[in-house]
Amino acid sequence: MRSACVIGWPVEHSRSPAIHTYWLKQYKIDGSYRAEAVPPEEFAAFLKSFAARGYSGANVTLPHKEEALRLADSADAAAQAIGAANTLWLDEAGKLHASNTDAYGFMTNLEQQAPGWNDKKRPVVVLGAGGAARAVLHGLIEAGAGKILLLNRSRDRAEALTKSFGRKIEVNDWSQRTDVLAGTGLLVNTTSLGMIGKPRLDLDLAVLPKDAVVADIVYNPLETHLLAAARARGNRAVDGLGMLLYQAVPGFERWFGVRPEVTPELRKQVAMTLGRQ
Ligand SMILES: NC(=O)c1ccc[n+]([C@@H]2O[C@H](COP(=O)([O-])OP(=O)(O)OC[C@H]3O[C@@H](n4cnc5c(N)ncnc54)[C@H](OP(=O)(O)O)[C@@H]3O)[C@@H](O)[C@H]2O)c1
Numbered sequence: 001m002r003s004a005c006v007i008g009w010p011v012e013h014s015r016s017p018a019i020h021t022y023w024l025k026q027y028k029i030d031g032s033y034r035a036e037a038v039p040p041e042e043f044a045a046f047l048k049s050f051a052a053r054g055y056s057g058a059n060v061t062l063p064h065k066e067e068a069l070r071l072a073d074s075a076d077a078a079a080q081a082i083g084a085a086n087t088l089w090l091d092e093a094g095k096l097h098a099s100n101t102d103a104y105g106f107m108t109n110l111e112q113q114a115p116g117w118n119d120k121k122r123p124v125v126v127l128g129a130g131g132a133a134r135a136v137l138h139g140l141i142e143a144g145a146g147k148i149l150l151l152n153r154s155r156d157r158a159e160a161l162t163k164s165f166g167r168k169i170e171v172n173d174w175s176q177r178t179d180v181l182a183g184t185g186l187l188v189n190t191t192s193l194g195m196i197g198k199p200r201l202d203l204d205l206a207v208l209p210k211d212a213v214v215a216d217i218v219y220n221p222l223e224t225h226l227l228a229a230a231r232a233r234g235n236r237a238v239d240g241l242g243m244l245l246y247q248a249v250p251g252f253e254r255w256f257g258v259r260p261e262v263t264p265e266l267r268k269q270v271a272m273t274l275g276r277q
Contacts (some may be wrong), residue, residue: 002031003054004255007046007068008061011035015270016059019248022269023260031256040064047071050090057089057255059248065100065131072098082134083164087251099254102132103139105247106217110139112246113238114186114213120146122185122209127177127201129157132217133190137165140188149184151177153191182207187230189216194224196275201226210234219244220274241271 006016012035020033036058038046043064050058060068065084069075072085075098079085085098110117124145126136129152140148148169152158158171172180181187187208193201195218203226208214214230219240227237245262253259 002029002056002256003033004031004057004059004251005034005036005055006059006061007036007038007043007064009037009039009063011037011061014059014061015244015273016061016248018270018273019245019266020252022266023252023258024256027256027258027260029256029258038064040067043067044071047088047096050096051094055090057087057251059251060086060088062131069098069100072096074098076100078103078138081138081164084131084134086247087254089251089254099250100135101247101250102135102243103142104250105243105245106136106215107139107143108246108249109242110213110215110238113242114215114236117186117213118143118145119185120144122183122212123147123149123180124186124188125149125151125177125180125184126188126190127151127203128190128192129154129161130190130192134161134164136188136190136217137161137169141165141168145186149180151180178204178207181205181212182209184208184212186213186215189218189224189226192218194218194226196220205229205233205235208233208235212236213238216240217243222271222274241267241274245270 006014024031068085073095079098079100082100087099087101150158150169151172153174162169213236215238216224216226217240230237
């Protein structure tokens with residue numbers, strides 16, 4: 001039997017067990033997937049005892065993503081560019097490999113939900129410069145998006161990202177977040193605003209072109225105020241649950257040997273565990 005887990009602190013909120021156990025059942029695989037609550041000071045020791053605990057792979061969530069990259073024996077290009085790992089696996093020689101599948105998850109979902117989003121002549125607006133923003137920026141740049149306007153409450157964090165991701169990114173002031181929407185083809189919220197327990201994202205969509213795509217990576221609630229406002233005025237809206245489901249695909253394939261499908265039934269099952277705005 002093969003086993004994998006999600007390692008976080010806290011970890012109870014993670015939807016990864018629901019996703020992976022659904023697929024294990026679906027594909028009749030003799031395997032297990034558990035949640036492991038591991039405090040930061042115990043993370044390195046936990047990884048050392050990974051094989052002894054019977055694990056061949058893991059997802060890593062907050063606050064361990066950067067440390068996972070640092071501790072792995074090797075990391076793929078995405079994990080290196082993003083500066084964090086969310087997927088780990090042991091090879092037969094006992095070496096620990098790291099990947100980051102968040103950019104893959106975001107981009108695959110965007111392609112599925114909003115085909116043709118990539119109008120290179122129009123700028124993309126990205127709000128937020130935290131950990132998730134790094135994955136979104138990496139994905140957009142790899143996909144050949146046009147100019148990216150990056151806005152974050154703490155401007156210095158956005159400026160720091162331009163150093164990692166280059167000149168395609170232009171930092172604008174957070175106070176400009178409404179004005180920059182004129183002429184944009186894609187707006188992405190990567191801040192935690194709009195999430196259950198957080199304030200709403202205060203953003204007026206009045207000047208946003210009606211054919212622009214609006215993506216929110218917040219997935220709890222599934223329908224954020226931003227997505228509801230976008231849909232109400234006729235914009236295509238892409239929710240964060242798809243990103244969460246697609247980022248899980250490469251890990252499951254790596255650990256259990258089957259490339260799983262993201263189906264409407266899986267979406268329904270996971271959506272049932274989410275709250276309302
Ligand atoms: N769908 C998925 O698969 C997926 C994957 C990863 C993350 N997420 C979601 O993405 C969100 C961000 O995650 P993260 O890991 O990037 O978090 P993070 O590193 O803590 O970054 C939080 C971001 O939100 C901004 N922010 C927080 N409170 C704000 C406020 N009151 N006003 C303006 N900006 C504010 C922060 O700005 P400052 O820099 O100024 O603090 C920062 O840009 C979370 O809701 C998370 O659940 C979804």
